[in-house]
Structure formats: C-alpha cells, structure tokens
Amino acid sequence: MVRQMSIIEANKLSFAYREAEALRDLSFEVSRGSFLAIAGPNGAGKTTLLNLLCKTLKPKSGSIKIDAVPIESYSTKALAAKVAVVRQEVLPVFGFSVIETVLMARTSHYNQLGFETELDKKIANEALEATDTAQFALRALGSLSGGERQRVFIARAIAQNAPILLLDEPTSFLDLKHQVGIYDLLKTAQLEKGKTILAVTHDINLAAQYCDEILLLGADGNYHIGETKDVLSPEQIKKVFGVKTFVGRLGQEKIFIPLGKFAKGSRLTVVEPDSNKQKNLWHMPP
Amino acid sequence: MEGLLTPKKLIIRFVSALIILAAVMFICSFVGTESISLKRIFGPADLQTAVNPDYEIFVHVRLPRIILAAIVGAALACSGVVFQALLRNPLADPYILGISSGAGLGAIIAVLSGLSWTLLGRSPIAVFAFAGALGTVWLVWFIGSLAQKPGTIGLLLAGVVVNAFFSALIMFLISVAKSQQVHATIFWLMGNMAEEDFLVLWLGAGCVTAGILTLFYISPQLNALCFGGDDARSMGVNVAATRTIAFAVAAFITAVAVSLSGLIGFVGLVIPHGVRLALGPDHRQLLPIGAVVGAIFLIIADTLARVVVAPAQLPVGVVTAIVGGPIFLILLIKHCRKVGWSGK
Amino acid sequence: MNKWWWLLLIILCWSAAGFAIFGARQNQTCTDAPPPTQVTRIVSMAPNLTEILFMLGKGEKIVGVTTDSDYPAAAKIPKVGTFWQPNIEAVISAKPNLVITLGFEQQRNLAQRLKRIGYNCLTVNIEKVSGLFDAIEKIGAATATQSQANLLVSHIKKKLDELCASVGRDHRIKVLYVVQRQPLRVAGRDTFINEMIELAGGENAVGPTVHKYPPIGAEQVYACRADVIIEPTMGQKDLTAQQDSALEYWSKFKNVPAVANKRIYVINGDTVSRLGPRLDRAVEAIAKCLRPELFEN
Numbered sequence: 001m002v003r004q005m006s007i008i009e010a011n012k013l014s015f016a017y018r019e020a021e022a023l024r025d026l027s028f029e030v031s032r033g034s035f036l037a038i039a040g041p042n043g044a045g046k047t048t049l050l051n052l053l054c055k056t057l058k059p060k061s062g063s064i065k066i067d068a069v070p071i072e073s074y075s076t077k078a079l080a081a082k083v084a085v086v087r088q089e090v091l092p093v094f095g096f097s098v099i100e101t102v103l104m105a106r107t108s109h110y111n112q113l114g115f116e117t118e119l120d121k122k123i124a125n126e127a128l129e130a131t132d133t134a135q136f137a138l139r140a141l142g143s144l145s146g147g148e149r150q151r152v153f154i155a156r157a158i159a160q161n162a163p164i165l166l167l168d169e170p171t172s173f174l175d176l177k178h179q180v181g182i183y184d185l186l187k188t189a190q191l192e193k194g195k196t197i198l199a200v201t202h203d204i205n206l207a208a209q210y211c212d213e214i215l216l217l218g219a220d221g222n223y224h225i226g227e228t229k230d231v232l233s234p235e236q237i238k239k240v241f242g243v244k245t246f247v248g249r250l251g252q253e254k255i256f257i258p259l260g261k262f263a264k265g266s267r268l269t270v271v272e273p274d275s276n277k278q279k280n281l282w283h284m285p286p
Numbered sequence: 287m288e289g290l291l292t293p294k295k296l297i298i299r300f301v302s303a304l305i306i307l308a309a310v311m312f313i314c315s316f317v318g319t320e321s322i323s324l325k326r327i328f329g330p331a332d333l334q335t336a337v338n339p340d341y342e343i344f345v346h347v348r349l350p351r352i353i354l355a356a357i358v359g360a361a362l363a364c365s366g367v368v369f370q371a372l373l374r375n376p377l378a379d380p381y382i383l384g385i386s387s388g389a390g391l392g393a394i395i396a397v398l399s400g401l402s403w404t405l406l407g408r409s410p411i412a413v414f415a416f417a418g419a420l421g422t423v424w425l426v427w428f429i430g431s432l433a434q435k436p437g438t439i440g441l442l443l444a445g446v447v448v449n450a451f452f453s454a455l456i457m458f459l460i461s462v463a464k465s466q467q468v469h470a471t472i473f474w475l476m477g478n479m480a481e482e483d484f485l486v487l488w489l490g491a492g493c494v495t496a497g498i499l500t501l502f503y504i505s506p507q508l509n510a511l512c513f514g515g516d517d518a519r520s521m522g523v524n525v526a527a528t529r530t531i532a533f534a535v536a537a538f539i540t541a542v543a544v545s546l547s548g549l550i551g552f553v554g555l556v557i558p559h560g561v562r563l564a565l566g567p568d569h570r571q572l573l574p575i576g577a578v579v580g581a582i583f584l585i586i587a588d589t590l591a592r593v594v595v596a597p598a599q600l601p602v603g604v605v606t607a608i609v610g611g612p613i614f615l616i617l618l619i620k621h622c623r624k625v626g627w628s629g630k
Numbered sequence: 631m632n633k634w635w636w637l638l639l640i641i642l643c644w645s646a647a648g649f650a651i652f653g654a655r656q657n658q659t660c661t662d663a664p665p666p667t668q669v670t671r672i673v674s675m676a677p678n679l680t681e682i683l684f685m686l687g688k689g690e691k692i693v694g695v696t697t698d699s700d701y702p703a704a705a706k707i708p709k710v711g712t713f714w715q716p717n718i719e720a721v722i723s724a725k726p727n728l729v730i731t732l733g734f735e736q737q738r739n740l741a742q743r744l745k746r747i748g749y750n751c752l753t754v755n756i757e758k759v760s761g762l763f764d765a766i767e768k769i770g771a772a773t774a775t776q777s778q779a780n781l782l783v784s785h786i787k788k789k790l791d792e793l794c795a796s797v798g799r800d801h802r803i804k805v806l807y808v809v810q811r812q813p814l815r816v817a818g819r820d821t822f823i824n825e826m827i828e829l830a831g832g833e834n835a836v837g838p839t840v841h842k843y844p845p846i847g848a849e850q851v852y853a854c855r856a857d858v859i860i861e862p863t864m865g866q867k868d869l870t871a872q873q874d875s876a877l878e879y880w881s882k883f884k885n886v887p888a889v890a891n892k893r894i895y896v897i898n899g900d901t902v903s904r905l906g907p908r909l910d911r912a913v914e915a916i917a918k919c920l921r922p923e924l925f926e927n
Contacts, residue, residue: 051516054519054520055519056516056519056520076519076522076523076524076525077522077524079522080519080520080521080522081522083520084520084521085516085517085520087516087517087520090513090514090517092374092512092513092514093374093375093376093512094370094371094376094512094562094567095566095567096509096512096566096567096568097566099290100290100509100566100568101513103290104506104509104510104513104521105521107506107507107509107510107521107522107523108521108522108523110506112632112633113293114502114503114505114506114570115291115292115293115570116290121290156521160521160522318719319717319719319720320719320720320722320723337725339722339723339725342722342747343719343722343723346722346746346747347718347719347722348719409739462840469714469735470734470735470736473735473736480739480743483652483746484651484652485648485649485652488644488647488648488651488652489645489648492641492644492645492648493641496637496640496641499637500637503633503634503637596717598711598712598715599715599717
C-alpha cells in the first residue's frame with residue numbers, strides 16, 4: 001500500500017529562547033487530512049512548535065518540510081497559501097467588522113487597485129456560513145463574545161483556503177458549549193474539506209474525542225506521538241504533566257480527571273477499569 | 287454585500303470630500319484681514335501704482351497659503367493614520383518617533399550656524415529641519431531594531447528616548463543662543479504658514495501626493511498589520527516590507543510638512559480618529575479621505591489663526607490645539623457610547 | 631510592480647513640469663522699481679524707520695506703519711501689522727512703491743516675499759550706531775533725499791560730539807542698564823544701548839557676555855558694583871511713581887553703590903529703546919543720569 005505523503009515533516013527540530021531550550025531533536029510527520037492535537041505542560045514548547053511551523057520562528061537546528069518542500073524556500077505569500085494560523089485571541093486596536101476581518105485572509109489575492117474580487121467575497125461568505133457567523137457579518141469584532149470571535153478567526157483561516165490549519169489553544173476561555181462547537185467545526189473542516197489540522201490544546205479529553213493523533217510534548221524534551229488511544233495513559237500523563245488522574249473509559253478512548261491532594265475524589269478508593277470489565281463506571285446517556 | 291467598502295463607494299466619498307475641499311479653499315481665500323472681492327480681483331489695476339492689490343493678495347498671499355495648508359494638513363493626517371496603524375496605538379501621531387525634536391534640532395542648528403545658503407529659495411532652517419527629521423527617524427528605527435526584532439515596543443521606546451535626549455539638546459542650545467536667534471527658532475517651531483513660492487508648493491504637493499498614493503497602494507497590507515505582525519504574516523502579507531515602506535514614506539511626508547511649516551500638532555492625532563469613527567478603520571478609505579479632511583481642517587485652522595486676533599496672527603499650532611482638543615473629546619465620548627465601529 | 635514604475639514616472643513628469651512652469655521665476659527681482667524721485671507711497675516696518683522718514687521730510691508719503699510707530703505724533707497712519715508679525719496683506723493693500731524693513735528674521739522674510747511678488751523693498755540693519763548712519767544714508771538714497779540725509783547724519787554726529795566733550799573722558803561711571811526685572815535682564819556689551827552708555831561717558835557694569843541681553847543673578851548685581859542703575863519705562867506712564875517703585879525694588883540690594891547713593895533712575899524708554907534719529911536725545915537722557923550736576927541748567 002502506498003503510504004500517503006506527509007504534508008508536514010519535522011526532522012530533529014531544536015529551538016531555544018536564549019539559553020532556555022524549548023524543543024530538542026523533535027521529529028514527527030503529519031499525514032494529509034489528519035487532525036493532530038499538541039499537548040503538554042506549560043513551557044514545553046507547544047506554541048513555539050506552531051510558530052516554527054508557520055515560519056514565525058526559525059529553528060536552531062533541524063528542518064521542516066511542508067508538502068515535501070523545505071519551509072525556507074516558501075515565500076510569505078506561498079506559505080500563506082499552504083498554512084493558515086489561528087492564534088490566541090487577538091483583538092485589534094481598531095474596530096474592524098467581521099466580514100472585513102475574514103476578507104483580510106484574501107489580501108494576497110486582491111486586484112490591482114487593492115480591492116476584493118467577487119471570488120474573494122464568495123469564499124469569505126462560505127467561510128462565514130461554515131462557521132455559523134454569517135449573522136455577525138457587519139458587526140464589529142469587539143462587540144462579539146469570546147466564542148463568537150474565535151469562530152470568526154477560524155472563518156478567516158478557512159477563507160485563506162490553505163490545506164493546513166494551525167490553532168493555538170482554540171478553546172481556552174470558552175464555555176463548554178462553545179468548546180464543543182469549535183471542535184465540531186474543526187472536525188467538519190477536516191472531514192468535509194480534507195484539511196490537515198494541528199491544534200494546541202490543554203484539554204486532553206476533548207483531544208481524545210476528536211483528534212486522530214496526539215503529540216505529547218514533555219518539558220524535558222521528551223515527546224510521544226501516536227494515536228490518542230495509544231499515547232494517552234495514566235502513566236504517561238503522570239510522567240508528562242506530573243499529576244495523578246482518575247481514568248474512565250468512553251468507547252475506545254479514555255477519560256482523565258486530574259486529582260490533586262484536596263480533590264474530593266482523591267480520598268476515595270476507586271476500582272480502575274481495565275479492558276476486561278464489561279461494565280462502565282459511567283452512565284451513558286441514550 | 288452592504289457595509290463593505292467597494293471601489294464605487296470609495297470614489298463617491300473621495301470625490302465628495304474633494305468638492306468640499308474646493309469649496310473651503312474658495313471661501314477661505316476671501317477671508318482675511320483685508321477684504322477682497324471677486325469682482326475687484328479681475329478688475330483693472332490701480333491707476334496710481336499700476337498694481338491691483340486684490341489680485342496680488344489673492345494670488346500671492348492667500349492662495350499659496352491655502353495650498354500650503356492643504357499640503358501640510360494632508361501629509362500630517364496620512365502620516366498620523368500610518369503611525370497609528372504601524373504602532374497599533376491610537377495615541378500615536380506623526381511626531382511620536384522623534385520627528386519633532388529632530389526637526390527642532392535641525393532648525394536650531396541652522397539658526398546658530400548662521401548659514402545663509404538656500405535650496406530652491408528655501409531658508410536653511412527648512413532644509414536643516416527636513417534633514418533633522420529624516421535623520422532622527424532613521425536613528426529611531428536603527429535603535430529600535432537593535433533592541434529587539436522589529437516590534438512596536440522597541441520603536442516606541444527608542445522614540446521616547448531620542449525625543450527626550452534631543453529636546454534636552456535643544457534646550458541647551460537655546461540657552462546659549464543669542465536672543466534674536468532664539469526668537470526666530472521658537473517662532474518657527476510653533477508652526478507657521480508663511481507663503482511660499484509656487485515652485486516649492488508644486489514640488490511639495492508632488493512629494494506628498496506621491497507619498498499618499500504609495501501608502502494607498504499598501505493599505506490592504508496595513509489593514510492586516512492591525513492584527514499584529516504574526517497574524518499578518520500568516521495571511522501572506524510581507525510584514526517587513528510593508529512596515530519599512532509605510533514607515534519610510536510616512537516619515538518622509540511628515541519631514542516635508544515640517545520643513546514647510548514648522549511643527550503643527552493635533553492634525554495627525556485627531557483627523558485619523560475622526561475619519562475612523564465616521565467611516566471605519568479600513569485604510570483604503572482612511573488614507574485618501576483622511577488626507578482631504580486633514581487639508582480642510584488645516585485650511586480652516588489657518589484662516590482662523592489669521593483673523594481671530596487681527597492684526598496679530600496666532601501660531602497655527604495654537605488654533606489646531608484649541609479647535610482639535612474639544613473635537614477630540616467629543617469623538618472620544620461618542621465612541622464610548624457607540625457599540626461598534628463598522629463602516630456604514 | 632507595474633504600479634510603482636507608473637508612480638515614479640508621474641513624479642518625474644510632475645517635477646519637470648514644475649521646474650518648467652515656475653523655475654524661471656526663481657531669480658525674479660523687482661524689475662520695474664520706480665526711481666527714487668517717484669517714490670510716493672512708503673511703508674515703514676519699524677518705529678525708528680518711521681522717525682527717519684519723517685526727519686527726511688517724507689512723512690506725508692508714508693502709507694503704512696507698524697503698531698508701535700508712535701513718534702512723531704503725526705504718525706496717524708494705517709497700521710500694517712506689528713513689529714514682530716508684519717501683516718503682508720495690509721502691506722499690499724497699502725499699494726506701496728517702497729517698503730522699508732529691518733534686518734532680522736521675520737522682517738527679512740517679509741522683504742523677500744514682497745520682492746518675489748514684485749514689490750520694491752529696502753532692508754536696513756540698525757543694530758549699531760554706525761548702522762543707524764548707514765541706514766539714514768540708504769533711505770536717503772532710496773527716497774531721493776540724500777542731502778537731507780547727510781544733514782541729519784551730521785546733525786546727530788555734531789550733537790553727540792558736543793555731549794562727549796561736555797561729559798569728558800576721564801572718569802567712566804559704571805552703569806547697569808536694566809531692561810527687565812523678572813527675570814533680571816540687563817543690556818550687555820554687544821548692544822546699541824552699550825554704545826549709548828559709552829557715548830554718555832559711562833561704562834557698562836557687566837563685562838562681555840554671550841547674550842546681548844543676559845539674564846543675571848543677584849550675585850552679579852553685587853559683583854558689578856554699579857554706580858548708577860537705569861531703567862527705561864515704556865510709554866508715557868507717570869515717571870515719578872515709577873521712580874518711587876524702582877527705588878523700593880532696588881533697596882534690597884543694599885551694598886551696591888548705586889543703591890547706597892540712591893542713584894537709581896527711571897527714564898522715558900521711547901527714545902532710548904529704539905536706535906533712531908533721536909539718538910542724541912537718548913544719549914543726553916543717559917548722560918543726565920550719570921552726571922546730573924552737569925545738566926543743572
């Protein structure tokens with residue numbers, strides 16, 4: 001079987017901020033159309049990795065290939081055609097409207113006078129529809145709630161029409177409904193449009209539910225990459241995050257609840273489920 | 287799609303603004319300490335002296351002054367727009383990165399050195415002020431890029447430091463200068479609209495218009511830059527090139543404005559905000575319409591400066607502050623009440 | 631990249647057009663200045679210039695003066711702005727065929743602008759006594775009144791010589807000439823006031839300074855050991871009242887000889903503060919303060 005060409009290839013990536021090493025000899029591949037979660041403790045280098053992948057930072061050593069072409073040979077415009085980024089919430093100082101924001105993703109395609117073509121407007125509209133933000137089109141970005149704004153930024157990334165989507169903690173500061181909404185949106189983009197998605201997240205449970213693979217970055221430079229059901233285990237979590245968890249099971253995936261010293265559940269003795277038991281400890285809604 | 291800027295909308299708004307500008311120029315050319323009338327301008331010359339004073343005043347005093355005010359107003363407004371976008375700071379004005387103290391230093395060095403050569407008939411003060419302004423901007427840019435990779439904080443800090451240092455230098459030089467020279471420099475620094483000859487106005491208009499056109503060409507990129515350099519780059523904008531061009535051109539047209547008329551404040555701060563509040567933050571609109579509004583504003587301010595305390599003249603900078611300050615406050619209050627800023 | 635080349639082309643064409651249209655006028659000077667005999671409408675931009683013109687007999691030809699031209703009283707002429715801020719529109723409205731300005735920055739600018747428009751301008755520098763005489767001669771030449779000018783100059787010189795002779799050269803009295811109280815400013819060595827003091831038989835109590843009118847501190851007031859302190863008034867205010875307040879003000883500098891001997895004088899500033907044709911009267915006023923005994927009669 002011909003193995004599909006990886007759309008992203010990282011080889012022995014290293015990066016350091018001054019003396020503090022953030023990444024050391026990181027190598028991995030991401031296949032086209034997959035959804036990769038990137039998780040790890042603070043300071044492990046997750047955002048750094050994203051910035052390396054979109055050329056905002058240059059690695060100290062190692063190489064990155066996007067679509068089998070080294071990232072250095074991409075011009076800014078060419079890279080933007082391949083990689084779209086949704087960063088942690090950025091509120092511009094000046095009040096652009098939603099539609100203006102989304103259309104900015106098409107800046108490289110404007111006509112000679114510097115205005116949007118009809119195609120650009122169509123793509124922007126479709127992106128707004130896809131993220132369910134069309135009703136906000138004329139409202140100022142600052143007047144939306146956090147969740148709505150995040151969807152607008154994702155719409156902008158979609159309007160860029162790039163095959164790769166990088167997101168930096170897309171659901172922090174969002175309530176449960178919006179967290180799920182964003183992940184549903186991303187999954188739809190992956191399945192319907194074939195986009196390759198890399199999302200940095202703190203929420204390993206949602207990652208387990210939605211992502212195909214997960215890259216666990218440890219603070220010491222160790223990393224593990226693989227399918228979520230293989231990589232995520234209580235021992236791994238303890239090693240990488242340094243925290244004890246209560247583990248549950250949901251279908252093929254596990255659920256992890258971190259328990260500190262004073263958590264109510266930490267004093268209870270719990271029978272940890274293993275693969276032999278038939279019964280779940282959790283009541284699943286019909 | 288309603289509410290979005292289209293070429294047609296922009297052209298309509300721009301042309302309307304130009305019509306208002308023409309009207310203002312026409313009306314203000316008849317306002318002054320001497321009353322002149324349209325009829326007499328085209329009338330015969332005075333028998334005794336073979337001179338038609340109405341014509342002379344209109345063509346050689348009022349018109350050059352109004353054109354000068356238009357050029358300087360447009361340059362300062364656009365420069366303000368660009369610096370606010372580049373520094374992502376609504377309090378930025380054209381002088382924030384050391385241009386004012388650089389120009390002042392150039393001016394006072396010119397006065398003290400007693401040079402009398404002229405360039406195109408411009409006094410050495412103007413030439414040195416221009417060189418001082420550009421040199422200082424380059425210095426600030428250089429220091430800012432040494433501090434960290436081209437980020438806005440590095441530039442702002444460098445600008446503050448350079449401004450402070452040069453201002454101290456200026457104070458020192460003023461204290462050792464002879465009184466007449468000091469008077470001349472301070473008078474110049476306060477901003478004045480002295481009538482220039484037409485060649486200078488022609489070239490100045492050319493420089494400023496070219497600068498504004500260049501900025502207009504890169505306004506989509508400026509829009510993207512408002513979201514930060516990283517985001518703009520991810521969207522395919524060449525951030526370094528955009529920043530360099532915008533910075534250099536804005537500094538250039540500000541230096542031209544300062545060399546023509548001294549330091550006139552408030553125009554570069556208030557006009558961008560006013561136009562942004564009325565029409566939205568899209569730079570494709572802010573730049574051309576801001577230029578015209580800046581021109582109108584400065585023409586009116588200069589007219590007021592000429593007549594309010596006749597026969598003396600107020601420095602134009604005083605009028606722009608007095609008129610601009612309350613306007614700014616009103617805009618601020620209106621903005622706080624409004625929920626959103628999207629363009630109409 | 632196409633649009634950038636277009637822009638460059640447009641800029642070059644625009645500049646070239648500008649030079650073509652206006653370049654020729656760069657060096658245009660006033661080519662049709664009327665000859666001095668036909669100068670009938672004169673604008674004077676300084677009070678001392680106005681005085682000179684009146685003394686040359688051209689008083690009724692003046693059609694515009696600055697607001698501070700108040701001597702002679704016949705100078706009730708339309709105002710064309712202030713000394714520091716000339717109003718070019720008013721100057722033009724007066725339809726002059728000769729405009730006389732002083733040489734400092736603002737007035738030099740005015741003269742340049744007027745020349746560019748095509749008016750006949752004369753700029754004179756009256757910063758020293760010698761400059762005054764030069765200026766009188768130049769103005770005489772420009773208004774076809776050379777003989778009156780020569781007369782005026784010799785008259786002033788004669789009066790000055792007489793004064794010098796009567797006060798003698800042996801003992802120079804130290805004078806502190808105070809032009810401003812807050813902050814304290816005096817006339818330095820490099821001023822026409824200093825020249826007047828020396829002509830009146832005095833010597834400036836302050837030594838050479840960088841500034842023409844340096845601000846000085848109390849320390850220097852004591853150190854200079856002035857014999858006489860002179861302050862000018864402005865305008866026709868009550869001289870005796872000002873004299874009293876001056877005495878009171880200076881009484882705190884007890885150890886200065888001028889204060890100890892109560893030799894503090896307030897004189898009428900009009901003649902002294904401008905370097906004009908009433909120079910002899912100005913020097914006389916100062917000499918009266920230095921040697922009052924000589925002028926008893």
